[in-house]
Amino acid sequence: MPQITIHDAAGAVSVRKVPRGTLLLHALDGGVEAPCGGHGRCGKCRVTVQGALSSPDPRETSLLGAAALRRGVRLACLTTVEGDCTVTLGADRAVQVIRSDGTMPAFAPEPIFEKYGAAVDIGTTTLAARLYDRSGALLAQAAAPNPQRTYGADVITRTEKSLAGERESLARCIRDGIDSLLRQMSAQAGIPPEAVDTVVLTGNTAMLYLLTARDVDCLSHAPFLADELFGRYAEPEELRLSAAPKARLYLPRCISAFVGADITSALVSSQICTRDESALLADIGTNGELALWHKGRLLCCSTAAGPVFEGATISQGMQAGPGAIHRVAYENGKISCRTIESAPAAGICGSGLIDAAAVFLRAGIIDETGAFTDEEDAYPLTPEVSLTQKDIRMLQLAKSAICAGMLTLLEAGGLSAEGPARLVIAGGFGSFLDLHSAACIGLYPPTLESRARAIGNAALAGASMMLLRGQYRQQAAALAEQAETVDLSASPVFRENYVECMGFETP
Numbered sequence: 112m113p114q115i116t117i118h119d120a121a122g123a124v125s126v127r128k129v130p131r132g133t134l135l136l137h138a139l140d141g142g143v144e145a146p147c148g149g150h151g152r153c154g155k156c157r158v159t160v161q162g163a164l165s166s167p168d169p170r171e172t173s174l175l176g177a178a179a180l181r182r183g184v185r186l187a188c189l190t191t192v193e194g195d196c197t198v199t200l201g202a203d204r205a206v207q208v209i210r211s212d213g214t215m216p217a218f219a220p221e222p223i224f225e226k227y228g229a230a231v232d233i234g235t236t237t238l239a240a241r242l243y244d245r246s247g248a249l250l251a252q253a254a255a256p257n258p259q260r261t262y263g264a265d266v267i268t269r270t271e272k273s274l275a276g277e278r279e280s281l282a283r284c285i286r287d288g289i290d291s292l293l294r295q296m297s298a299q300a301g302i303p304p305e306a307v308d309t310v311v312l313t314g315n316t317a318m319l320y321l322l323t324a325r326d327v328d329c330l331s332h333a334p335f336l337a338d339e340l341f342g343r344y345a346e347p348e349e350l351r352l353s354a355a356p357k358a359r360l361y362l363p364r365c366i367s368a369f370v371g372a373d374i375t376s377a378l379v380s381s382q383i384c385t386r387d388e389s390a391l392l393a394d395i396g397t398n399g400e401l402a403l404w405h406k407g408r409l410l411c412c413s414t415a416a417g418p419v420f421e422g423a424t425i426s427q428g429m430q431a432g433p434g435a436i437h438r439v440a441y442e443n444g445k446i447s448c449r450t451i452e453s454a455p456a457a458g459i460c461g462s463g464l465i466d467a468a469a470v471f472l473r474a475g476i477i478d479e480t481g482a483f484t485d486e487e488d489a490y491p492l493t494p495e496v497s498l499t500q501k502d503i504r505m506l507q508l509a510k511s512a513i514c515a516g517m518l519t520l521l522e523a524g525g526l527s528a529e530g531p532a533r534l535v536i537a538g539g540f541g542s543f544l545d546l547h548s549a550a551c552i553g554l555y556p557p558t559l560e561s562r563a564r565a566i567g568n569a570a571l572a573g574a575s576m577m578l579l580r581g582q583y584r585q586q587a588a589a590l591a592e593q594a595e596t597v598d599l600s601a602s603p604v605f606r607e608n609y610v611e612c613m614g615f616e617t618p
């Protein structure tokens with residue numbers, strides 16, 4: 112059997128044997144992201160290889176170029192192992208900066224666990240977790256990329272994989288990821304992982320289906336009716352974690368097929384529904400999940416932004432890791448970029464992309480329609496990283512989906528774009544976002560800029576609150592019960608707003 116020697120991003124070396132003909136993506140077993148699900152479309156599963164491998168596929172030639180192929184760069188989803196080889200995983204793309212913060216109001220703990228409890232947010236892109244003791248003290252926290260990313264960057268690709276017979280492996284993969292976070296946190300806290308007796312696991316509806324290995328068929332086609340909305344403990348035969356096999360696992364209530372327990376959890380931590388004033392909550396990620404609280408009514412919707420803000424559909428896009436351009440500024444007629452950890456520029460992440468578009472508008476590099484004014488196809492931010500016209504178009508589609516979703520929801524609630532007293536932006540991505548740049552490009556209605564606030568990982572904070580005080584589980588369930596879902600796919604108002612939001616607001 113051929114032997115593969117793998118040099119990972121941290122410099123560790125491992126060796127494994129796989130049958131001849133194994134796809135490199137499978138041979139690397141989670142070591143490489145596959146945003147397009149391994150269909151050879153996104154060009155992101157790059158690795159550097161030497162040794163006996165299949166000849167380059169024409170799609171590799173077009174996505175990578177001849178020079179990169181000559182340097183040994185290949186796409187793991189299009190390359191098979193034909194004999195012994197050495198693979199180097201991209202140091203620039205392997206480590207992701209994940210925010211596991213999220214604000215919680217002050218409250219007296221009345222935990223639903225005996226000794227130790229954990230809260231886990233299963234994001235489409237990232238996992239984040241916290242460990243608490245009975246006094247409510249935070250003992251440890253941990254975060255990692257969602258290991259299911261090797262099956263595809265977005266929910267739809269993973270749903271397709273689950274329907275195509277990979278249901279069990281998707282479930283195993285995410286459970287392994289959670290186990291590993293529990294083990295890391297237990298080690299940090301100096302307790303055995305089995306001492307964790309209760310875990311609250313939140314996430315969007317599809318993530319909870321994939322976790323519990325439920326049939327996702329009902330989520331994959333119209334009328335998109337979830338046959339399970341959770342709001343209960345998992346049955347032992349449905350879900351067990353090997354790190355804490357005896358732990359009770361609570362899955363908070365989802366609202367609909369597209370508005371999940373992550374939003375119910377975010378509603379709990381933001382506490383927007385306990386105030387008189389109206390507020391719009393937006394969790395901006397691969398899916399934009401939105402909720403509007405107005406005069407005792409709770410309206411929700413979900414809008415598909417796609418994985419643009421994770422960099423997946425941007426030519427030199429990457430997740431927010433070292434070397435990602437995350438800030439772009441324009442001063443004295445000059446563009447300057449900052450990268451995460453000041454590492455050499457390796458690509459651009461979502462917050463950098465939004466800043467860059469705002470700067471391009473201000474500098475007249477793009478016009479209000481998003482077109483490059485000098486008719487070039489790309490504009491260099493640094494010698495290594497450029498944005499193309501197609502990248503700007505992808506951003507326009509994504510930001511338009513989010514902003515049009517907000518406007519449609521406001522309209523459904525009887526409010527104008529100036530209406531809500533607060534705009535609360537949840538999600539790890541929201542914490543990196545420059546709220547001014549986001550307003551400039553129209554990611555949200557610019558009229559709300561002075562009322563916008565980012566609250567970090569609100570889903571994780573909400574799951575922690577449900578763990579630390581049983582009453583918050585009831586609050587989450589009651590809010591989910593009360594929520595009215597606005598179906599954007601059937602809304603002519605949304606379609607109209609979507610077209611109108613496609614251009615850029617002039618800053």
Ligand code: FES
Nearest residue numbers: 145151153154188
């Ligand atoms: S090109 Fe390989 S995962 Fe997308």
